Amino acid sequence: MANFADWQDRMLRAAWRHGDDLPVEVLEWISELYGEVGEISEEVFCELWTARTFSMARAAFQVIKKSVEGEIGKKVTGEEYCYIDYVRDPDIGPVGVVRIKSVEVSTPDWEEILGTMAEGVQEFVMSHYRIVWPVCENHRKGLHAGYFRGISVWRCREGRAGGHVVRAIDPAARL
Structure with a gap:
């Protein structure tokens, strides 16, 4: 019977994440x-990793959906829209990939998933409605998903300092 460190190392190699700098949240989940x-087994671990990632992606989508619908009054769900896509292809890797528009994520990390979902919904809003969302109120420019102190944020690239954080993507997050 192997110890936890050996088992974790095997599982991360199975998920193609050996040596990656994973967030504490993911390491705590593994523990x-x-x-x-x-x-x-590695197979069961990869299934659980994928299920967690996909579940978190659906939850993150709901956070983004609420924001976009509240801010611009446009729907991002409905029968005519199907953009969260789950792919499980052994040629791509041992864990499934969640895609939304042209961005994808395969790591069960809330902040990474939230940022990915935000980019995908933003891409959808721009292509479907021809609306720039979200916008910096100070500079009237479109925002970009990024990270600040481990939190997914909307950033503006304008201003003297070469940009600034406008707000957290998840309204419940504290900066």
Whole structure:
């Protein structure tokens, strides 16, 4: 029976994440998973990794959906729109990939998923409605998804300092 560190190392290699600098949230999830179920196979681990990523993507989409619909009054869901796509292709890798428009994510990290979903919805809003969303109120320019102190944020590239954080993507997050 291997110890936790050996098992975690094997699981991360199975998910093609060995040596990656993973967020604490993901490492804590792996530790909790091990504590709850003990050693599991690489195949089962990859299935759980993928299921977590896809579940988090759906939750992140709801956060972004609420923001965009509240700010511009346009719908980003409905039968005519189907943009969150899940791909499980052994040629691409052992874990599934969640795609929204042209961006994709395969790591169960809330902030990375939130930023990815924000970019995808932003791309949809621009291509479907021909609306720039979100916009910096000070500079009247479109914002870009980014990260600040580990939090997914909307950034403006204008201003003297070469840009600034406008707000967190998730209204519940504290900067």
